[in-house]
Amino acid sequence: MTDMFKEKITQPEKLLEWKKKIIASRPIYEKTIVVSSGTCGQASGSLPVIEALKAEIKKRGLGGRVGLKITGCHGFCQLEPNIIIYPGEIFYKNLKADDVPQIIEETILKDKIIPSLVYEDTKTKKKVIKQKDIPFYQKQIRLLTENNLRVDPTNIEDYIVIDGYQALAKILFNMTSEEVIEEVKASGLRGRGGAGFPTGRKWEICRASKAEVKYIICNADEGDPGAYMDRSLLEGNPHSVIEGMIIGAYAIGANEGYIYVRMEYPLAVKHVTIALEQAKAAGLLGKSIMGSEFSFDIHVVEGAGAFVSGEETSLIASIEGRRAFPRQRPPFPAQSGLWGKPTNINNVETWANVPLIINKGAEWYSQIGSQMSKGTKIFSLVGKIRNTGLVEVPMGITLKEIIYDIGGGIKDDKKFKAVQTGGPSGGCIPASMLNLTVDYDTLTKAGSIMGSGGMIVMDEETCMVDVARYFLNFTQEESCGKCVPCRVGTRQMVEILTRITQGKGEEGDLEILENLAKTVKAASLCGLGQTAPNPVLTTLRYFRQEYEAHIKNKACPALVCKDLIVYYIEPEKCVGCLLCLKSCPAGAISGERKKVHVIDQNLCIKCGACLDVCPPKVKAVSKYTGQKRDRLLKKSLRKKR
């Protein structure tokens, strides 16, 4: 940190001066190593790599020549832990601490590339040295996420260097609140939390509410399973979110703000807390920001593990220290929100877009994206996909481009079956609709929603009835219980779906499900209940034959539903290696070395351990459903007698 950090910024010109000072004060390194170390990175082992790098640099006395920067997530989570070495942008992936001495010896000191650490294209088998040349990154437009590469989230000066807080300086001294709102409206930015309400319009309504006290909230209760872009932004570049919030507060006329972070994200809480302290110390937050007449402060509130708190009225209740119950709207939070005062809530990604719009202008921003959905959207591309990670793409891109060009297609060359968007509120989109463009309106038409941006890819081995059951089970558990349609309706739906997956489905179940779904959708109080049936409705719409197979034939075509399958050791393939026998927790497998093993179907608990351990060359364990399953079960029973 430079000594200017301790002085408060009292006029906008000081910001540029600070930036110059930081650049001048920093040593010019021959090489800089950037380590990706968000939660994904740390879970994959980035911390030992960082320790090894520090130790090796110290041991060889390279402290003055080699810089080390620890940043948030770079997006391609599957290749964690990874590093980029500048200059040259050399990208090394899936590192272990043991790789470090070689990296220093070869690449840092001798400029030699280590082929074994370089990314290899999964399709062409070509080695790709620079991160940006990897196909995964090629169709992306990383307006927000690219900065994660440049910023150490625990050091505000890194953010200042990339022109951080310049947008704030611009609006505080050159724009009125109305002008800021007009700019955001003209940009076409819509809420990234899911519903896609125009952000500028939302601000305008809150601004128009007459009150002495108003509040700003950042919704970082990213509860949708399978979505983690907000975590990545908060962990990797918290100041961009904070700057967006201050701009919003200025536009609306609020003096106090809250960031509500879910407790499952401890690293995000830590980084945001540090960022707030540093912004306050630098005079960018607090009383008379940058010497202007505008004062604004932000507090962090940690969630306590309730999915419904992502709903705005529930979130407000939770900040107030109560149970996270939603309430009837209107009045909308813009009129009566936190402690009854006008409150504006936007999600993390929405706030992070704001400084960008102010800096580059609404006109520039609105050229990115589609007719009705502007800018980029970050998706978490996960599930049965070859390249998993966070992808930032312009709105209007097709699902096919995301899944095949960026995602590299389905893992292990299996067949694509569906993509689930929008978490528990969204739906499953089938293969026939892969040419669908991704924006708020087309996804809604398809029966799903954009949601917060989870994109879970499913292959032929995913059972759609099981997926529907999974989501309904989720919403049923997370239903707060306040309104009857959601509390009772989701429960009934789970029970029916569970019965179907157990092979106890009956004629007429699907009609009852559809009926219940319509009621829950129409009569629930908040977004959780209103959207909860979507996973069922879309799977019924696009995969009805799979439901029917479960009900009529008592078969699970994807071989997932435990009660409808058997595990079977193919006698002609089994080599008698004892591996499955030893791993079976139920003691259901009998056999001797070099003799065919047999599963006793009466004892089998269908945990799948045998299939897991059977060597890939042998592949003797199969799963069967339907008539073949019935035959095998009968045979096993007969033998027993």
Next chain:
Amino acid sequence: MEQILRQFKPQQRNLIHILHQVQHKYGYIPAEAISRISDYLKISESEIFGVLTFYKAFTLEPRGQHLITVCLGTACHVRGGDKIADDFARKLNIKVGQTTPDRKFTLETVNCLGCCAIGPVVVVDGKYYSYTTLKKVDSILSEYK
């Protein structure tokens, strides 16, 4: 307990913050803590009970020495996270949500930890394990036995 309360003004908005700290310090919310918070914040005990049972973060019973959390987010689910949870339950001979009789392990599941790319994910006492398989369950457990 008093140390925790002293950090907060007696306002309802601080209830969840206080509960977090109590849970962190004691590993659960003891009954005496509820009545003490009730006196301090001037909120009825029943309301505090309502709030703390609403949120998953708080427990009324002490957790074990090691907390095992298996992620059952969608991405972990389609990759077999539920089988991992079942296997832990079987090996520890408890159900999800329970603690072993020797108070060594508590097994819980979570809806999503946001590390979907590297699932199925298991977290033990804050340490993350990625790409877990049935084969890895034993080795994870043996680290803490």
